[in-house]
Structures are given as structure tokens and as C-alpha cells.
Amino acid sequence: MCGIIGFAGNVPATPILLDGLERMEYRGYDSAGIAVRSEHAGLQVKKSKGRLQMLADLVDGGKALDGTLGIGHTRWATHGEPNDVNAHPHVSSSGNIAVVHNGIIENYLDIKESLEQKGVHFSSETDSEVVAHLLEFYYKEHGNMLEAVSHVLGRIEGSYAFGIICSDYPDALIAARKDSPLLLGYSEQGNYIASDVTAIIKHTRQVAYMDDGEVAVITPTGIDVYNSEMVAVEKTVRTVDWDVSAxxxxxxxxxxxxxxxxxxxxxxxxxxxxxxxxxxxxxxxxxxxxxxxxxxxxxxxxxxxxxxxxxxxxxxxxxxxxxxxxxxxxxxxxxxxxxxxxxxxxxxxxxxxxxxxxxxxxxxxxxxxxxxxxxxxxxxxxxxxxxxxxxxxxxxxxxxxxxxxxxxxxxxxxxxxxxxxxxxxxxxxxxxxxxxxxxxxxxxxxxxxxxADKAEIQYYASRYFNHNSIFFIGRNLDYALGMEGSLKLKEISYIHSEAYASGELKHGTISLIEPGTLVVALGTYEPLFDKAMSNMVEVKSRGAEVLALTTELCRDKMEKNADATICIPVTHPVLQPSLGIIPLQLFSYYVALQRGCDIDKPRNLAKSVTVE
Missing domain, CATH: 3.40.50.10490 (Glucose-6-phosphate isomerase like protein; domain 1)
Structure with missing residues (x-):
């Protein structure tokens, strides 16, 4: 879901942050922001609701913010609605500390109440803002940012991946993780943190994965990592071996x-x-x-x-x-x-x-x-x-x-x-x-x-894309296959879609079938093909329009009853879902295309779900 990137180096940070956030757009988000520290302007924060392009325009593609130290974030709302205020980074009352956070702070209400009693004013509805203010409280008390981080981690409950910068530390960002992914990246132009390797693969293939409870201090010249007892640990650096073009x-x-x-x-x-x-x-x-x-x-x-x-x-x-x-x-x-x-x-x-x-x-x-x-x-x-x-x-x-x-x-x-x-x-x-x-x-x-049969499936998508409710039915492996086919359709086309075991139709679900209802009938599991056929006839007799999926072996029988038929090659019965999923994926894709949906970034969804 949410994405984090951070950079400490010897080249401008903002273009790197924007590029990294763009590469993590696929994870799903509803707002984005960056914080950059520069010598003359101190800590600068820019954030915006909506697509990343709005943030890029806000900072003129990076030209409006200089500095070689920064953090960035794409947010998927959990606490508080998507807006500019709830977007990350969150900043402490003095404006000296900025924080990006993935995860959930479970005891944030208790901490918030305690800080409010000390006169701290909160701007957002998020759980994450408490971390910025709590960091400032301990930083003022101890005068050391790493020590402040240690105290905060001892007090909060929940899951987190943090990127933290402080205006008093011009060359260092601090990272910490527990139950939320965060990795470290190493390069000659500087060093990185990211919640996803895609964010930094353009700049480095040398990465190390942080473990739960670890804290890292990232500077232009190196990365120091400490365990939960603040004892230095050595990390294993791995080489990412997939191609950037992937x-x-x-x-x-x-x-x-x-x-x-x-x-x-x-x-x-x-x-x-x-x-x-x-x-x-x-x-x-x-x-x-x-x-x-x-x-x-x-x-x-x-x-x-x-x-x-x-x-x-x-x-x-x-x-x-x-x-x-x-x-x-x-x-x-x-x-x-x-x-x-x-x-x-x-x-x-x-x-x-x-x-x-x-x-x-x-x-x-x-x-x-x-x-x-x-x-x-x-x-x-x-x-x-x-x-x-x-x-x-x-x-x-x-x-x-x-x-x-x-x-x-x-x-x-x-x-x-x-x-x-x-x-x-x-x-x-x-x-x-x-x-x-x-x-x-x-x-x-x-x-x-x-x-190779994409054109045929695209035609069926153009024929059926305007249905508002679609049912997938099948038996045994076809039922399990239908569950994924149905999910694909609802994920990217926003059509109400459900998968049912065919034998359960008569136990209630068939009452939902009315003239014109689209039913995707799966008949690829040859041992139960005849039973699948009888269930297909049941829905068709009640006015359903049937798009059938079967194998070349059963094509002739299926075409006698279905309104439209898609065929796949024959393989061993236990492997048939591996082939059956292809036309279902393509059908979902082309239906969403017909409906003008944002296929790669469907609403409200995230690629990696790192909160409960």
C-alpha cells in the first residue's frame, strides 16, 4: 500500500524522490508528499491530495526544492480522509522534524491525548502525526535524534516503517521498521531507504533488508544499522538481479x-x-x-x-x-x-x-x-x-x-x-x-x-461490458478458478461479480438470475462437465445469457447451449486452471478498458497490504 523513499547523498534529492514515488504508484495511494532539507531554506515540505503529478507540478518537477537530503511518501488512507493535511510527511510543532510512516500506530490515541495535555496541537486526523510530535518531545529532552527515536520506538505499539529527517542533522536520515517492509540501498551518489525495491532500482542494485526492531542512520557516505538494543549490526548486502525494464x-x-x-x-x-x-x-x-x-x-x-x-x-x-x-x-x-x-x-x-x-x-x-x-x-x-x-x-x-x-x-x-x-x-x-x-x-x-485468441475475448468484452452484475459458476477446480476470475473483474472494472459453486445455485442463489443476467459458466474440469452443463441449462432457462469457458474436447457440447463459448487447450485435469485463467484475465482487462477504468491503479486498492 503506502510507499516510502528516502535519500541522503551528494546530488539533488527531489528528482530522486519523485521518480521513486512514481515507480511505487502501482502500490495504490490517494496523496503524496516530500520533505527536503537544504542549507539555505531548512526543512521544506510539499504534499498534495490526488495523483503524484499534482505534487510534481507543485514543486516544478523538483526545481522548486533544492537539497540533497529528503524523504517521500505515497499514502493510502487508513486514519483520516485523503486530503493535503492528512498526507505525509508529517511535521513536528517546531517544523524541525519530518516523518513518513507506513503501518498503524495502535496506541496513537493515548499518545495524542498525553501530548495534547502538554500543549501540543495536532493538524491531521492520522495516527502517524503523533510520531513527529513525540520525536520532538524526546529530542528536546535528550538533545540527540537517535536517542529520541529509540524512546519513541519503546513507547509506540503497532507496525511501522519510518523515514525521519531533522533540520539539525543536514546529512542524515533515520529509518526504523517493525512488521512493515523497508530496505536500504547503497550507491556512490548516496544511500537510500525504500519500502519497495522498484523505487530505487534505477539508481542501485545493492540492497539490504531491515529486520524488525532495527534502526538505521543513512548518510551520503554510508549506512549504520542498530538492533532494538541499539547495538551495531552488520547487514548482508544483496544484488537485485532483475532488469529495470521489467x-x-x-x-x-x-x-x-x-x-x-x-x-x-x-x-x-x-x-x-x-x-x-x-x-x-x-x-x-x-x-x-x-x-x-x-x-x-x-x-x-x-x-x-x-x-x-x-x-x-x-x-x-x-x-x-x-x-x-x-x-x-x-x-x-x-x-x-x-x-x-x-x-x-x-x-x-x-x-x-x-x-x-x-x-x-x-x-x-x-x-x-x-x-x-x-x-x-x-x-x-x-x-x-x-x-x-x-x-x-x-x-x-x-x-x-x-x-x-x-x-x-x-x-x-x-x-x-x-x-x-x-x-x-x-x-x-x-x-x-x-x-x-x-x-x-x-x-x-x-x-x-x-x-493468441485475444481478439475473440476482446469482442466478448465489448458485448458484455455494460452488465452491472455478473455471476461465475463452476464445480470443483472450476469453482476455485471462478473465484479468481470474478475477483479480477470486480477489481478493475468495478462490476459487481460473484463466484458460486454450481451445485449451490438451487439453494438460493438462482433467485438472483433474471432475464439478461450474464453468467460465466466454467466447464473446463472434464470429470464434472456433464453436471456443469446441467447447471448452465438451469440458469439459461431462467433468462440468463451464458458466456461459457470450456476445453477444445467439450467445445461442441458447450456450444449447443451457451450464447458464446471460449475454448482453451486440453491438459491434465489438475492443471486446467492454469490455462483457464488466461481468458478470464483478458476478459476482465478488456471489460475495464471498455468502461474507461484506471486498470493498473484501481480505486481503493493497494498492491501490498501491510496493515490489518
Missing amino acids: AEKGGHPHFMFKEILEQPEALHKTISPRIRDGRVVMDDLQLDPDYVKNISRIFIIACGSSYHVGMVAKYTFERLLRRPTEVVLASEFRYSDPLVDETTLAIVISQSGETLDTMAAMREAQRRGAKALAVVNVIGSSIARDADHVIYTWAGPEIAVATTKAYSTQLMLMNLLGLYMGDMLGTIDPQEYTDIVAAVEKIPAQMESCL
């Missing part, structure tokens, strides 16, 4: 469209290192066979699209592993008193590796004795570091808020994990194992053929 549109109209097209390549990167001589190998995963054999239950914990990956994986895991598998929303797991012990495997799925609900749920599972296996995309992310085991999707950067290639690579990695563990357990029929592995290797090429 975070740019490359001539495509939207990041989402570009990332849909990148899925065959992304899947190839996920698959190819993990299949060798017809066997699934996971050199990056060291699971003890005895532990795997003693697993009595599997929890798959995730949010949003990652949760829908888990829904597909549940069917696959129970088929291949013969172990009960439960998919739980991360935001519900930790509050449900889950039945977890040392024979439980908790698989947590998160594209960013920073999703706070998922991180908290993982820690709860570990606290109760489970081993945690993380499926993430971002190397060095918080979930990756804290999990007992981690496997990476290697999808590359994903910029559009609505996930496409992250979903597809997560889904494939879960299929590979199911094969790997099922082989270890001996619960997969050898012939089926061979068949699925062979089918996996063909998926990227089959996905390419799905993408």
Missing part, C-alpha cells in the same frame, strides 16, 4: 496487459529448474521425508488472489497427497483458535512476502507448533526470512495492482509442490505422476496459444 511498460498500454502476456515466460522460469529427467526436484526446499510422512493436516493460509491459489491447491493436494487440506483466509486464521500442532504443515502464500495478515497468521501457526512453508516472489522479504522453509515463484516484478503472473506462478508452484510431496509420500499413482509432469512442461506453450 518494471516498465515496454510499449504496452498497461502493466496488467504486459504482465498477462509475460505469463508463459514467467511459468517457464518457475518450472524449468524444478523438473529434471521427468521428475520434480526442489533443490531450494529441504523437507525431511520423515516429517512429511508424519504430516496429519495442511493449512493453506493466504489473502486475495493467493487465497484463490490455495482453493485450487486444496483439490490438488487432497487428490495427490491424501492429506486433509484446509484453506483459510489469513485475516481469519489467527483469530479462529486453529487446531494446529507439530504434525501440521502451514503453507503461506504471498506475492510480496510482506502481507501483514499472512505474516501474523504464519507466526501464530509457528507458535502453536506447525512448520511454515512460504511461497513468495520477493527474495529477502519478511515472510521469506521468518518461514521455516521458502520456495520462490521467480515471477519477476509485478506492477499492476491486479495480479496475473504472480497468481499463475503461485498456482504452478503449488502443483509442483503437490507432485514433489506426493512422490515423497508414495500417494500418487506412478503413471499419473508421469502424465502430470509431462503436462506441466507443455503449459507455457499452451498458454501462448490461449493468448
Whole structure:
């Protein structure tokens, strides 16, 4: 969600801050601001509600603010409405300290009341402003900014990533983190902080990831990091190995469209290192066979699209592993008193590796004795570091808020994990194992053929984009696939859309079907195709218009009853969702395009959710 960037160096800071904020626009925001310290003007703060361009115009593209030390922020409103006052940075009463903050200060009301009793006046409705005033209180008391930061961190409760500058410290910014991502960047022209590597990749590939409780002092010549006891620690500096162009549109109209097209390549990167001589190998995963054999239950914990990956994986895991598998929303797991012990495997799925609900749920599972296996995309992310085991999707950067290639690579990695563990357990029929592995290797090429049918899907989008309510129906894997297809549509087109298990229609939902209602009927899961057909006929007989998705094998049967039919290639049944998602993503994209929506930055949504 919110984005942070900071710079201390020997070149003008404002252009770097604006560029970094622009590269984090995809995370979602409703206001933006920067604070820069210069020798002649002291601490200067500019902020604005709305798109980043409004802030850029306010500072004349950076020309209106000089100085080589600064912090910037894009805000997604949690406390207080989106406006100029609630935007970050927040400034202390004297105007000497500026703060940007990601996260939630849970006890901010108590602190605010205490400061107000001391005569402090608050301007905003945010929880973050208390940090600026509290810093000033302790700075006046101790005369040392680092000591003031230490006192503030000891008093606040919640999650945070801070960037802090003080007019009395012309060459240093201070950073701190707990349960909210923050990384450090190193370069010859200066050093950086950022909540997302995309913000600084143009300037440096040398980064280190801050751990919970750490505080960093960033200057033009170096970075010093301290733990929660204020003892100096050494950080491991990593090299970011993806190309800068991966975070740019490359001539495509939207990041989402570009990332849909990148899925065959992304899947190839996920698959190819993990299949060798017809066997699934996971050199990056060291699971003890005895532990795997003693697993009595599997929890798959995730949010949003990652949760829908888990829904597909549940069917696959129970088929291949013969172990009960439960998919739980991360935001519900930790509050449900889950039945977890040392024979439980908790698989947590998160594209960013920073999703706070998922991180908290993982820690709860570990606290109760489970081993945690993380499926993430971002190397060095918080979930990756804290999990007992981690496997990476290697999808590359994903910029559009609505996930496409992250979903597809997560889904494939879960299929590979199911094969790997099922082989270890001996619960997969050898012939089926061979068949699925062979089918996996063909998926990227089959996905390419799905993408070749864009014109047909664009036509259907132009035909159906004016519907106000759409239903997705399917059985088994098609039901799980429909959940993601429905989410994609509502995320970027703002059309009310729901997915239902087809067999549940007659238990109430069918009352919503009336003449002209659009129903997307999924019939790609061949074992239940006939039942899916009967459910499609049910809605059609009540006046629904049916857009069907099926395989080439079942095309003729489907076309006899559907108003329109989209076909995908045939693969092994457990892999069919990997192909079925492509036309659903494209349909959502083209519908949103027809409706004139902001596809890469849908309203109210954020790429990485780092608050509960």
C-alpha cells in the first residue's frame, strides 16, 4: 500500500524522490508528499491530495526544492480522509522534524491525548502525526535524534516503517521498521531507504533488508544499522538481479496487459529448474521425508488472489497427497483458535512476502507448533526470512495492482509442490505422476496459444461490458478458478461479480438470475462437465445469457447451449486452471478498458497490504 523513499547523498534529492514515488504508484495511494532539507531554506515540505503529478507540478518537477537530503511518501488512507493535511510527511510543532510512516500506530490515541495535555496541537486526523510530535518531545529532552527515536520506538505499539529527517542533522536520515517492509540501498551518489525495491532500482542494485526492531542512520557516505538494543549490526548486502525494464511498460498500454502476456515466460522460469529427467526436484526446499510422512493436516493460509491459489491447491493436494487440506483466509486464521500442532504443515502464500495478515497468521501457526512453508516472489522479504522453509515463484516484478503472473506462478508452484510431496509420500499413482509432469512442461506453450485468441475475448468484452452484475459458476477446480476470475473483474472494472459453486445455485442463489443476467459458466474440469452443463441449462432457462469457458474436447457440447463459448487447450485435469485463467484475465482487462477504468491503479486498492 503506502510507499516510502528516502535519500541522503551528494546530488539533488527531489528528482530522486519523485521518480521513486512514481515507480511505487502501482502500490495504490490517494496523496503524496516530500520533505527536503537544504542549507539555505531548512526543512521544506510539499504534499498534495490526488495523483503524484499534482505534487510534481507543485514543486516544478523538483526545481522548486533544492537539497540533497529528503524523504517521500505515497499514502493510502487508513486514519483520516485523503486530503493535503492528512498526507505525509508529517511535521513536528517546531517544523524541525519530518516523518513518513507506513503501518498503524495502535496506541496513537493515548499518545495524542498525553501530548495534547502538554500543549501540543495536532493538524491531521492520522495516527502517524503523533510520531513527529513525540520525536520532538524526546529530542528536546535528550538533545540527540537517535536517542529520541529509540524512546519513541519503546513507547509506540503497532507496525511501522519510518523515514525521519531533522533540520539539525543536514546529512542524515533515520529509518526504523517493525512488521512493515523497508530496505536500504547503497550507491556512490548516496544511500537510500525504500519500502519497495522498484523505487530505487534505477539508481542501485545493492540492497539490504531491515529486520524488525532495527534502526538505521543513512548518510551520503554510508549506512549504520542498530538492533532494538541499539547495538551495531552488520547487514548482508544483496544484488537485485532483475532488469529495470521489467518494471516498465515496454510499449504496452498497461502493466496488467504486459504482465498477462509475460505469463508463459514467467511459468517457464518457475518450472524449468524444478523438473529434471521427468521428475520434480526442489533443490531450494529441504523437507525431511520423515516429517512429511508424519504430516496429519495442511493449512493453506493466504489473502486475495493467493487465497484463490490455495482453493485450487486444496483439490490438488487432497487428490495427490491424501492429506486433509484446509484453506483459510489469513485475516481469519489467527483469530479462529486453529487446531494446529507439530504434525501440521502451514503453507503461506504471498506475492510480496510482506502481507501483514499472512505474516501474523504464519507466526501464530509457528507458535502453536506447525512448520511454515512460504511461497513468495520477493527474495529477502519478511515472510521469506521468518518461514521455516521458502520456495520462490521467480515471477519477476509485478506492477499492476491486479495480479496475473504472480497468481499463475503461485498456482504452478503449488502443483509442483503437490507432485514433489506426493512422490515423497508414495500417494500418487506412478503413471499419473508421469502424465502430470509431462503436462506441466507443455503449459507455457499452451498458454501462448490461449493468448493468441485475444481478439475473440476482446469482442466478448465489448458485448458484455455494460452488465452491472455478473455471476461465475463452476464445480470443483472450476469453482476455485471462478473465484479468481470474478475477483479480477470486480477489481478493475468495478462490476459487481460473484463466484458460486454450481451445485449451490438451487439453494438460493438462482433467485438472483433474471432475464439478461450474464453468467460465466466454467466447464473446463472434464470429470464434472456433464453436471456443469446441467447447471448452465438451469440458469439459461431462467433468462440468463451464458458466456461459457470450456476445453477444445467439450467445445461442441458447450456450444449447443451457451450464447458464446471460449475454448482453451486440453491438459491434465489438475492443471486446467492454469490455462483457464488466461481468458478470464483478458476478459476482465478488456471489460475495464471498455468502461474507461484506471486498470493498473484501481480505486481503493493497494498492491501490498501491510496493515490489518
